[in-house]
Amino acid sequence: MNAVSANKLELIQIADAVAREKSIEQSLVIEAMEDALARAARSRYGHETNVKAEINPKTGETRLWRLLEVVEEVENDSAEITLDEARHRNPEAELGDFMSEPLPPIDFGRVAAMAAKQVITQKVREAERDRQYEDFKDRIGEIINGIVKRVEYGHVIVDLGKAEAIIRRDQQLPRENYRNGDRVRAYIMEVRRETRGPQIFLSRAHPQFMAKLFEQEVPEVYDGVIEIRAVARDPGSRAKIGVMSNDSGIDPVGACVGMRGSRVQAVVNELGGEKIDIVPWSPDDATFVVNALAPAEVTKVVLDEELERIEVVVPDEQLSLAIGRRGQNVRLASQLTGYEIDIMTEEAESAKRQEEFRVRSEAFMNGLDVDDMMAGLLVSEGFTSIEEIAFVALEELMDIDGLDEETAEELQARAKDFIEAENKKLDEKRKELGVADDLLEIEGLDLKMIVALGENDVKSAEDFAGCATDDLVGWTERVDGERKHYDGILERFGMKAEDAEEMIMRARVKAGWITQEELDAMRAEEETETEEAEGAESADATA
Numbered sequence: 001m002n003a004v005s006a007n008k009l010e011l012i013q014i015a016d017a018v019a020r021e022k023s024i025e026q027s028l029v030i031e032a033m034e035d036a037l038a039r040a041a042r043s044r045y046g047h048e049t050n051v052k053a054e055i056n057p058k059t060g061e062t063r064l065w066r067l068l069e070v071v072e073e074v075e076n077d078s079a080e081i082t083l084d085e086a087r088h089r090n091p092e093a094e095l096g097d098f099m100s101e102p103l104p105p106i107d108f109g110r111v112a113a114m115a116a117k118q119v120i121t122q123k124v125r126e127a128e129r130d131r132q133y134e135d136f137k138d139r140i141g142e143i144i145n146g147i148v149k150r151v152e153y154g155h156v157i158v159d160l161g162k163a164e165a166i167i168r169r170d171q172q173l174p175r176e177n178y179r180n181g182d183r184v185r186a187y188i189m190e191v192r193r194e195t196r197g198p199q200i201f202l203s204r205a206h207p208q209f210m211a212k213l214f215e216q217e218v219p220e221v222y223d224g225v226i227e228i229r230a231v232a233r234d235p236g237s238r239a240k241i242g243v244m245s246n247d248s249g250i251d252p253v254g255a256c257v258g259m260r261g262s263r264v265q266a267v268v269n270e271l272g273g274e275k276i277d278i279v280p281w282s283p284d285d286a287t288f289v290v291n292a293l294a295p296a297e298v299t300k301v302v303l304d305e306e307l308e309r310i311e312v313v314v315p316d317e318q319l320s321l322a323i324g325r326r327g328q329n330v331r332l333a334s335q336l337t338g339y340e341i342d343i344m345t346e347e348a349e350s351a352k353r354q355e356e357f358r359v360r361s362e363a364f365m366n367g368l369d370v371d372d373m374m375a376g377l378l379v380s381e382g383f384t385s386i387e388e389i390a391f392v393a394l395e396e397l398m399d400i401d402g403l404d405e406e407t408a409e410e411l412q413a414r415a416k417d418f419i420e421a422e423n424k425k426l427d428e429k430r431k432e433l434g435v436a437d438d439l440l441e442i443e444g445l446d447l448k449m450i451v452a453l454g455e456n457d458v459k460s461a462e463d464f465a466g467c468a469t470d471d472l473v474g475w476t477e478r479v480d481g482e483r484k485h486y487d488g489i490l491e492r493f494g495m496k497a498e499d500a501e502e503m504i505m506r507a508r509v510k511a512g513w514i515t516q517e518e519l520d521a522m523r524a525e526e527e528t529e530t531e532e533a534e535g536a537e538s539a540d541a542t543a
Contacts, residue, residue, distance in 0.1 A: 016029075027057070030055050030057055032122075033055055034053040034054060034055055035053070037053035037055070037062060037064070038051045038052060038053040038064075050066065050067040050068070051064060051065070051066055051067070051103065052064070052065045052066075052067055053065075063102070064102070064103040064104075065102055065103060066103050067098045068098065070094065070095050070098070071095065131162075132162060132163040132200075133191065133193050135162060135163070136163065136188065136191045136200055137191045137193075139188050139191070140188050140189070140190065140191055141187075141188065141208065141212075142187075142188050142212070143185060143186070143187055143188075143209070143212045143213070143216070144160060144165075144185070144186060144187075144188055144202070145183065145184070145185050146158035146159055146160045146161075146165060146183075146184055146186070146202075147159045147181060147182070147183055147184070148178045148179065148180055148181060148182040148183075148184055149164065149180065150180060151178055151179075151180075153169075154169040155167065155168050155169055156172065156178050156184070158184055158186070158202060160200070163200060164200070165186075165188075165200035165201070165202045166199070166200070166201060166202065167184070167186055167201075167202045167203065167204065168201065170205070171189065171201070171202065171203035171204060171205045171206065172204055172205065173204050173205060173235050173236040173271065173272050173274070174235065174236040174237075175236060175272065176204070176236070176272055184204075185204075185270065186202035186203060186204050186209070187202060187203045187204070187206050187208060187209035187212060188200065188201075188202060189201045189202060189203040189206055204235070204271075205233065205235035205236075207231035207232065207233050207239075208231065210231055210233060210239055210241065210267065210271065210276070211228045211231050211241070213266075213267045213270055213271075214228060214241070214256060214263075214267060215228075217258075217263045217264075217266050217267055218255060218256050218258070218263050220245075220250060220252075220255045221243075221255075221256070224246070225245065225246055225247050225250060226243055226244070226245050226246070226250065226252045226255055226256065227243065227244050227245075227246065227281075228241060228242070228243055229242045229243065229244055229281040230242035230281065230336045230337070230338075231336070232332045232333075232334075232335035232336040233274070233332075234328055234331070234332060235271075235274070236271070236272055236273075236274055237274060237275070237328070238274065238275045238276075238277070238328055238332065239271075239274055239275070239276045239277070239332070240276075240277045240279055240292060240332045240333065240335075240336045241256075241276060241277070241278055241279065241336075242279045242280075242281040242288065242291075242292070242336055242337075243256055243278060243279070243280065243281055244280070244281040244282075252278075252280060252281075253278045253279075253280055256278045257278060264276055264278065277294065277332075279291045279292050279294065279336065285303060285310070285337065285339065286301045286303050286310070288336075288337055289301060289303075289310050289312065289333065289337050289339060289341065290312075292332075292333035292336045292337050293312065293314075293322055293329065293330070293333050293341075293343075295321060296314055296318045296321040296322035296329065297314065297315065297318050298312055298313070298314055298322075299313050299314060299315060299346060300312075300313035300346075300349070301313070303339075308338065308339050308340060309339060309340040309341075309342065310337075310339045310340070310341055310342070311342045311344065311349070312341055312342065312343050312344070313344055313345070313346055313349045314343060314344075314345060314346075315345070315346060316345045316346065316347060319343065319345050322343050323343055330343055340476075340485075357376070357379055360375075360379045360383075360384060361375040361376050361379050362375070363385075363386065364378050364379065364383075364386070364389075367386045367414075367415070367418045368386065368389070368411060368414045368415060368418065369414060370411075377400060377402070378400075381400050386415045386418055386419060387415075387419060389411055389412060389415040390412060390415035390416045390418075390419055394408055394409065394412065397411060397412065423447050426447035426448060426450075426451050427447060429451050429454075430447065430450055430451055430454055433451065433454035433455065433459065434454070434459055435450055435451075435453070435454040435459045435460070436459060436460040436461070438460060438461040438510065439453065439458075439459075439460060439461055439464060441461070441510065442461060442464065442503055442506055442507055442510065443503070443506060444499060444502070444503045444506075445503065448493065449490050449493055449495075452489055452490060452492075452493075453489060453490070456489045458489065461507045461510045461511050462507075462511045464503075464504065464507040465504065465507040465508040465510070465511040465513055467489075467504055467507075468504075469497050469500045469501045469504065470486075470488065471488060471489060472488045472489055472490045472491070472495060472500040472504075473488040473490065473491055473495055473496065473497050473500050474486055474487045474488035474491040475488070488500075505519055
C-alpha cells in the first residue's frame with residue numbers, strides 16, 4: 001500500500017476512533033472533517049469562494065469543488081457565473097442553480113492545519129453535547145449513580161460516565177462532605193441546553209428523591225399497588241411521606257416500613273439519618289391533616305377549603321408535640337397536605353370562639369339596633385355579617401325560634417338601611433382617596449374592596465390591570481428556611497386566586513391592554529389544555 005492510500009485510510013481510522021471515544025456517529029465526525037477541509041480550501045482560494053469538500057467514508061479519498069451560482073450579472077466571479085456561460089457547460093442550467101467545478105487537492109500549511117483541527121474539535125464537541133442532551137433530557141425524575149469528580153465552591157461535580165452533572169450546594173444534604181472518587185446517588189432534577197453544553201442538575205434534597213428511593217426499596221410501590229401521594233422534606237433532618245394502597249389487603253404504612261423497619265431504614269441510611277414519618281393518605285383533607293400531625297393527638301379540626309387553611313385544636317399538653325421543634329412538625333404537615341395549619345389548644349380555641357361571638361354580637365347590636373339577646377340568637381344561628389341578614393331569604397329568618405314574619409321583615413329592613421348608610425360612607429371615602437369611577441364597573445369588586453385598593457394606591461382600572469394575582473390575595477415563600485406569608489390587598493375579603501385573576505383580566509380589557517376576543521381565545525385555549533391534561537391523566541389511570 002502506498003503512502004497516499006495509507007494516509008487516506010488513516011483519516012477514516014481517526015474519524016472512527018473519535019466517534020467511538022465520544023459516543024457519536026462516525027458520519028458526524030466525517031462531516032466535521034469535510035467542513036474543516038472546505039474552510040482550509042477557502043483560505044487558499046479566497047474566502048469569497050464557495051467550496052464544498054467530500055470525504056469518501058470507505059476509502060478516505062477527499063474531493064474538492066467550487067460552487068458557482070447562476071446569475072444574470074456577475075458581481076463576484078469566485079462564486080457566480082452568468083447564465084450564458086453556464087449553459088455552455090450544461091444546456092439545462094437555470095438562474096439560481098449551482099454549477100460545480102472540481103478543484104485540485106491542496107497541501108495544508110501549518111496555519112490551515114491548525115484551523116482545520118479547531119473546526120473539527122468544535123464540531124465534534126457540539127455533536128457530543130447534542131448527544132448528551134438527547135441522552136438525559138428524557139431522564140428527568142430518575143435516580144442516577146455517579147462518581148464525585150471535584151468540588152467547586154461547595155458545588156459537587158459528578159462524573160456520570162458519558163457526561164458531567166452538578167449537585168448545587170442548596171440541593172445537598174447538610175453535613176454531607178464529598179471527596180474526589182466518592183460514589184454518589186442523586187435525583188435528576190433538571191436538564192438544560194446551554195451554549196457551553198447541556199447542564200445536568202442533580203439533587204439529594206428534592207422531595208421526589210425520597211419517593212424514588214422508596215420505589216427502589218418497596219416492590220409494592222414499584223408495582224403501583226402502593227402510591228406515594230405526597231412528600232415533604234426538611235432535608236437531612238426529618239420528612240413526612242403520604243402513602244395509600246390500591247389493595248385493601250395491603251397496609252401501605254407497614255409495607256413501606258418493612259420487616260423490622262428494614263425498608264425504611266435503607267432509605268434513612270441513604271439520606272444520612274433523616275427521620276421519616278410514613279403517613280396514611282386520605283381523600284378527606286381533614287383526616288389527612290390529622291394523620292400528618294402525628295404523633296400529636298388532635299381533638300378538633302375546622303377546615304376552610306376556599307382559603308386552604310385549617311384550624312387544629314389539640315389538648316394543652318400536646319401543643320409542643322404538634323408544633324414540633326422549631327415548628328418542624330407543623331411545617332412539614334402543612335407542606336404535605338397543602339393547607340396552612342393553625343394549631344391552638346382547647347383553652348385558646350374556646351377563648352377565640354367566645355371572642356368571635358362577642359364581636360359579632362356587638363356588630364349586630366350596633367348595626368341593627370337590637371338587644372344582646374337578639375344579637376346572640378342571630379350569631380348562634382350561624383349569621384356572621386349584616387349583609388347575610390339583609391339578603392338571606394325571609395323564610396330563613398322566620399325559621400329562627402321566636403321570630404315572626406313582622407320581626408324578620410324589620411330586621412331585614414334595618415340591615416339594608418345600615419348597608420346603604422355604610423356604602424354612602426365608603427363612596428365618600430373612595431372619592432377622598434381619588435379612586436376613579438371605572439373601578440366600580442369591574443364585576444366582583446364592592447366598595448369595601450375598592451376603598452382597600454385606594455388605600456394601597458390602586459386608584460383606576462389601569463392601576464388594577466397592572467396588579468398581579470399575588471398582590472391581591474397574598475403569597476407565601478421561604479425566608480431563611482421558614483415559611484413567611486405576605487398579605488394581599490384583598491386577602492381579608494376571602495378572595496380566591498382564580499377570582500382575582502379573572503377580575504384583573506376584565507380590567508385589562510377595560511383598560512384596552514387586550515381585546516375581549518383575545519381574552520375569549522386565551523380562555524378557550526386554557527380549557528382545551530385542561531381537558532387534554534385530564535384526558536391524559538384518565539388514560540394513565542386506566543392503563
